[in-house]
Amino acid sequence: MLWGSMAHLIESRTNRPSDDPIFALNREASARRARGEAIVNATVGALLDDDGKLVVLPSSARAVREVSEEEWAAYAPIAGTPGFLAAVIDDLFAGSPELKASACAVATPGGSGALRHAIASYLEPGQKLLTTNYYWGPYLTLVDEADRKLETFEMFDAEGKLDTGALDRAVDRQLSEQGRVLLFLNDPCHNPTGYSMRTDEWRAVVAVLDRHASRGSVSLLVDMAYFAYGSGEPRAFMQELLPLLGKAALLFAWSASKTFTHYGLRVGALVACEPDPTERARTEAALSYACRGTWSNCNRGGLAAITRLLVDEALASSCTRERDAVRAVLSARVSAFNAAAKGRLAYPRYEGGFFVTVFFQDALERACRMKERGVFVVPVKGALRVALCSVAERDVPRLVDALAESP
Numbered sequence: 001m002l003w004g005s006m007a008h009l010i011e012s013r014t015n016r017p018s019d020d021p022i023f024a025l026n027r028e029a030s031a032r033r034a035r036g037e038a039i040v041n042a043t044v045g046a047l048l049d050d051d052g053k054l055v056v057l058p059s060s061a062r063a064v065r066e067v068s069e070e071e072w073a074a075y076a077p078i079a080g081t082p083g084f085l086a087a088v089i090d091d092l093f094a095g096s097p098e099l100k101a102s103a104c105a106v107a108t109p110g111g112s113g114a115l116r117h118a119i120a121s122y123l124e125p126g127q128k129l130l131t132t133n134y135y136w137g138p139y140l141t142l143v144d145e146a147d148r149k150l151e152t153f154e155m156f157d158a159e160g161k162l163d164t165g166a167l168d169r170a171v172d173r174q175l176s177e178q179g180r181v182l183l184f185l186n187d188p189c190h191n192p193t194g195y196s197m198r199t200d201e202w203r204a205v206v207a208v209l210d211r212h213a214s215r216g217s218v219s220l221l222v223d224m225a226y227f228a229y230g231s232g233e234p235r236a237f238m239q240e241l242l243p244l245l246g247k248a249a250l251l252f253a254w255s256a257s258k259t260f261t262h263y264g265l266r267v268g269a270l271v272a273c274e275p276d277p278t279e280r281a282r283t284e285a286a287l288s289y290a291c292r293g294t295w296s297n298c299n300r301g302g303l304a305a306i307t308r309l310l311v312d313e314a315l316a317s318s319c320t321r322e323r324d325a326v327r328a329v330l331s332a333r334v335s336a337f338n339a340a341a342k343g344r345l346a347y348p349r350y351e352g353g354f355f356v357t358v359f360f361q362d363a364l365e366r367a368c369r370m371k372e373r374g375v376f377v378v379p380v381k382g383a384l385r386v387a388l389c390s391v392a393e394r395d396v397p398r399l400v401d402a403l404a405e406s407p
């Protein structure tokens with residue numbers, strides 16, 4: 001019998017890339033380091049300490065350790081345990097009673113699961129998700145896998161602020177073409193640019209969506225993967241969203257991965273705000289059905305650990321203290337980067353977070369030349385993504401020299 005003579009995969013799945021490019025770069029960097037080279041690896045999307053070890057908040061680890069065998073072994077309810085969902089809603093809307101009163105949620109495997117459900121539930125097959133022209137690569141994978149498409153708008157205007165004029169034009173076009181808009185905004189600490197929007201930018205986004213919301217269905221998803229690492233009050237923008245409540249779908253992709261340094265626990269949630277009770281019940285049913293139709297239910301032990309981290313006051317405050325210490329390490333790296341890069345590199349306002357993006361026309365070639373010098377970064381279209389979350393402060397000057405191609 002002749003193996004391989006017949007293709008069994010459906011046409012659209014026959015040419016999928018076999019490796020995630022970021023993981024491949026990371027593997028190469030690790031292999032060279034293991035051979036004794038002094039490597040600066042700015043590709044890893046996780047917080048590493050100055051010795052290159054994964055940062056694990058001790059209180060998070062304790063909460064995970066103290067989950068009982070029964071919790072790990074049992075199924076969770078399809079939509080997630082009620083205690084977990086309530087804790088996430090409380091966490092998000094501590095200062096926004098209007099949003100809290102209209103919220104429903106489902107547990108998802110990380111923020112990724114929340115993004116997946118939003119794409120499948122708020123866009124028809126073939127329709128286009130809208131996001132900024134710099135975006136986290138898996139947004140494309142997620143829409144591709146769900147047989148949807150992706151469209152972007154220019155993220156920055158001439159002053160380096162969020163280009164709400166470009167957003168306005170894109171929303172207008174999409175409403176004319178497909179009658180609905182699902183907009184993903186990753187804020188604060190946008191991956192990959194590091195950008196965090198200010199209040200006036202949020203206001204401008206809301207004004208754009210408000211203006212168009214009567215023409216078709218408008219949904220805004222805030223991807224909050226990094227919200228525990230911003231430099232300002234992370235929930236301040238919520239108040240700005242209130243004019244949209246009831247006019248647009250307000251969605252939040254909540255993730256425990258970065259907030260509690262447990263990326264592999266796969267705990268997240270999709271939260272939706274719908275003030276109309278009938279619409280809210282419909283939304284809840286649709287999202288719960290989507291859980292059953294994809295991963296069935298999330299890991300109950302993980303939900304239990306994260307619930308405790310959110311509601312047990314003593315544990316939550318020790319976790320916050322530990323995270324603050326880690327944030328200070330990250331913030332020192334950000335300051336070192338800004339000090340070394342100002343005037344030498346072009347990049348967006350960078351005040352904190354895991355990544356920054358430096359603009360280059362020759363991004364791909366430059367990344368290759370940098371690799372030869374032992375410095376690894378991730379090329380994206382027209383830019384290089386630099387993961388300061390994985391680079392020690394002492395290595396930042398060498399990293400910036402390599403980016404600037406100084407000798």
Ligand SMILES: Cc1ncc(COP(=O)(O)O)c(C=O)c1O
Binds near residue numbers: 225255257
């Ligand atoms: C922008 C962004 N959104 C969402 C996620 C989702 O992560 P997870 O599925 O681990 O919660 C990530 C993780 O890297 C991210 O960078």
